Amino acid sequence: MGANTYPDQPILLVDDEEHALASFDIALKTHGITNTIRCPDGRRVPEIVADTEVEVILLDLIMPGISGQELLSQLNESHPEIPVIVITGVNEVETAVDCMRRGAFDYLVKPVKTDQMLPSVTRALEVRQLRRENSLLADRFFTNDLSHPEAFAGIITDHPKMQAVFQYCEAVAEGRQPVLITGETGVGKEEIAKALHRLSKRRGRFVTVNVAGLDDQLFTDTLFGHAKGAFTGADQARPGLVEKAKGGTLFLDEIGDLSPTSQVKLLRFLETREYYPLGSDQAKKTDARVLVATHKDPDQLRTEGALRNDLYYRLRTHHVHLPPLRERTEDIPLLLDHFLGEAAREFRKKKPVYHQEIIPLLKNYYFPGNIRELRAMVFDAMSGHRARLLRTETFIKAVQGKLGSPDQPRPAAPSYxxxxxxxxxxxxxxxxxxxxxxxxxxxxxxxxxxxxxxxxxxxxxxxxxxxxxx
Missing domain, CATH: 1.10.10 (Arc Repressor Mutant, subunit A)
Known part of the structure; x- marks a missing residue:
């Protein structure tokens, strides 16, 4: 399989007419679906699906040797996970109903138009991936083991909530659908995005951009690039970040601050996998996986009209929510030890020991800045550290007047x-x-x-x- 082949597993095209097979194949490849198998004899289908994992099957209904209905029933019994799209020249309601009863995913009538076939195949691919991910999630439900714990090496935790997040990430990482990552500022959303990229096995780059504050033109230029002469000063064409993320992952941070016009462009990009550089009328295609993040509540953004409904539901195909540090205070000793080592290396000092009273002090702090705030706190303490024992006073000063119960957290500026x-x-x-x-x-x-x-x-x-x- 080539580096740019999509999908990972082939789409099986079954039709006894060679010109129909060629037509379907060309239409799919023109739209970026390049991994296909042509089969002119329906009797070979059971052998093919037994030897090869197939993503989707396009099946002609009327063929010599074996009928499409019979083959459809066999496939539904032996491989119910594979979506089968029936293609036939018979435009009859009874036939369509019978095919659906036998397990068909969709029913298309010849001559099949590309704008009918492509959405059907795209939906089938999405359903196939979701079924695969649901199966992985079901397996994860019965075990706490991670298949690739090394992908999360940069995230310091031993908390059950975070382990559940890791299991979910392993289940959805290899898909093509967007992943929405939410959580307060400083909880590690970008680290989770990097872990998803590592787990995806994509060979391309991990490209990140903070979209907060980008107006529509800057958003378009940053993501999609521009053609020569697109605007004053555009002396040469420049590729956008989408092109740089080819074969890899594009991470859009602070998606909740995106303007309405830019949201429309992002939605179209996610649905068609196509984009237009500024000043160009030639569409470009991409295979980059899109991950997005926001520290805001996406449901509230949608309710308030700050996030389009259609974009919201498109982004929520997969949703990873990271808990704040006050909900995983058991991780504070681990994080404290890790950041002390990190700070000691940066300041070229010996890693100090600390008085155990620091732990309950930090566990009773609200941490509005979460892990990022704890790290900053540790580095500040280490900057002035001289003795073997780390001074507790630095931490007391940092949290003074801002303490509260981790069971009943309250804002940093207390209100009772x-x-x-x-x-x-x-x-x-x-x-x-x-x-x-x-x-x-x-x-x-x-x-x-x-x-x-x-x-x-x-x-x-x-x-x-x-x-x-x-």
Whole structure:
């Protein structure tokens, strides 16, 4: 199979008329579907599908030796996963219904027009890939093992939520459909995109672009390039990022900020796999896989009209959501250790040890900037580090006034819900309420008084005095 062959497994064309086979083959190859097998004898089909994995079958209904209906029934019984598109010269409702009953994916009448056949084949290819991915997901449901854990080596985690994300990525990585990656700022969306690219086994490049702030012309020029003379200063033709991602992956970050006009162009590009460079009326084709990401809620973007409905549903074929760091606080020790090693190498210092009170301190922090914020925090601490033991004060200062429960996270600028007080039949005394808060702070901090004091917004000395009075 050549590097530019699509799809990975062939499409089987079955018709006893050689000119019909040639016509179907040319029409598909003209539109980028180049991996085909011609079969002029229907009796050979069982042998072919037994020896070769086939993506889709285009099957003529009326052939000598074996009828299309009989062959369709056999295929549906032995290979129900393969979509079969029936092609016939008989335009009868009863025949169409019978074919569908026997398991046909679609029914086309000769003479078949390209604009009828191509969408049918494209849909069949998508269904075939989705069936394959669903099968992989079903297998993953019964095991926690990853087939390619090395693809996720750059993502530091041991959390079950992230393991589930990895399993899903393995299942959908080799498909052609877009993948929508969501999650707050700093959770590692680009790292997941890179992992999907590695898992896809694509030989082309991983090309990334942040589309936030790009107007329509700049978006078109950046992605699709321009022809010579397309605008003032365009002295020569320039390829866009889509061409650079040929045979690889194109990652569009912050897709939620894309303008409405650019969304239309992106939608057409995803549906047809064709694009027009600025100033050109010649369409170009691509086989690049498209991954997109946003830190915004895509459902809210659609509801508010910021994201087109048709583009939203096109992008949501596969959806990967990454949890924020506050939902995977068990990973904080792993991440802290990793970033300390990274920072030590950059500052050419020995990797320090740290006081264990840092862990409950960080676990009670909301982390609006997620993993990226933790990394910045560690590098800041390491920049001024001199002794063997890493100073806790740097972390206390970074999170001061921003602490909260990881079970009930709140924004970095705290706002408290006071309705709980209205629901009490009797108010506790100030002394009892204070004692309860102190007890809860100690529980959340693992009985570390300095961290508990930070949770309560008081000094460790003040907390110590209060404990002595209780």
């Amino acid at each position: 819900d006071t309705e709980w007080a209205q629901k009490l039949d009797r108010l506790p005394t100030l002394k009892a309420a204070a004692a309860t808060l102190v007890e809860e702070a100690l529980r959340r901090s693992g009985n570390n008084q300095r961290v508990a004091a930070s949770l309560l917004g008081i000094t460790p000395q003040a907390l110590n005095q209060r404990l002595k009075r209780q």
